[in-house]
Amino acid sequence: MAFEIEIATDPVISIEATSLRQKLDLAADAVKACDPLKAIQYLDAVLAEKPDTHQARLVMAQALTLLDETEEACKHLEKASRRAGQDLQKQFEVALAFAECGEKKRAEEIYRKLMRKEPRIASARINLASILDERGETQAAVDLVSEVIEMFPDNAEAYSNLGRYLANAAMFDESEACYRRALMLKPDLIQAAVNLGSMLQNAGRTQEAIQLYQQALSVTPHNAKILWNLALALLATGDIENGWDLYGYGFESGTRTPLRPFPGLIWKDEDLADKTIFLWREQGLGDDFRFSTVYHDIVERAGHVIIETDPRVVPLYQRTWPGATVRAETRLASGFENYGDIDFDLTAPAAMPSIHLRRSLDAFPKNPPRLVACPEKRARAREWLSSLGPRPKIGITWRSGISNALRDLYATQLSDWKPLLDDDRFDIVSLQYSKPEEELAKARQELGITIHEMPGLDTHDDLEGVAALLCELDLTVGSWNAATEMAGALGANALVFAPIENANQLGTGSLPWYPSLTVYPQAPFWDREALVSLFRQEAAKRLIG
Incomplete structure (x- = not known):
């Protein structure tokens, strides 16, 4: 059966700790077990007895971060920094803790101070480089680790980090050489x-x-x-x-977030008849649409289903499963003692039903139930599309909402689509979210193309409107992203390009969750011109004959 973390891989055993060391160790174990409240109990006792305990402040920050109490975590770290004084090792540990709780700017300040005091502290340079890379300053990060390699030619960690920055820049050959060098130095x-x-x-x-x-x-x-x-x-x-x-x-x-521990309540494929199960969103919006395709099975099996999801999706899910309770997501959990009264018997993160119920390709239905778009919004979308004229209507989304070198390997620009956009047999409608206005204006001005935008439709916030439009289009083409995931969950037809050998393809080169999507897997550095030509031919074949 599938393994799923509840609140801990091993429960923290409550014992009578007699020494500060014991209490610190138990607190650290509790944090590792995702039990921040237990950790705080031990740490409060340690700090009450000895307020200047450096390690207690660091572990307390970790525990508070698990509870999303970042401000309180930072207060403990500032106290630790003041007490550390000129101790460079302790200041380094404080900087590391600031970075772990998301306060990268404060961590950067401490790392730079350490580098001024002792320029040959390799670890401070390496960690600062990571912060700069996350901020998009990849060249500055590369420069820092290169300085470390120049000072310490056998520093495996520096080669490893350099490999990561090069990989993030899609420089795979150079990245591999750095990783291999790191592993040669430190297997x-x-x-x-x-x-x-x-x-x-x-x-x-x-x-x-x-x-x-x-x-x-x-x-x-x-x-x-x-x-x-x-x-x-x-x-x-x-x-x-x-x-x-x-x-x-x-x-x-x-990696899977948010972590919401519910000790003793995680569903492990037990019978759900006469039970209430609580399902909650994890990872991104596209992941939620994909995993929601298995919610239909859970609704059939369970006495009652509670679903928490992105607020923009609540009406769509409520219409699809009218007997369920659908509400806006929170990060509350019984393991954090902030959920309140437990209103369910069992719970599962969104992927759990797939883990139990989609364990082979044969388990995926050939004609799965669909999300149900708003009839009134569909009527408005249909009326607007009809006003454009009689030609087939094709929706387009050309990139993800996140841009970086790796994501951009599988993104396109509107100029790549010019052969399709210029084809007067079709009307093209934008489905792109994440502020495409400048791209659309530039394409109209420089390429002389027409891409229609539905009046009044906010493609980021009005997901009900996007769902309705997807259902009324004759075809959607473009990037594998939240919009095309939604198209699949609605049963709308789409041609989608995606990275080759992605986990969600399950070795098929397609997306078994969505029979209505035709997927074209692409290797890095793929031929965009050839793919757009293929999409154009397929669109003509389907829509014109």
């Missing part, structure tokens, strides 16, 4: 192995990544990040059962 540097595997997956070399993860697990068999990456790689190659069985490590590795 047990697990992070380099994990990142090399991730780079190989992004480059479409999934089988090589699997071999690397398995080798790394022989050294550290319980590493959650490796197990999570392995889960995705196995799913990508069609090893569905084994991939799902490791999927729970996504929470333990910090």
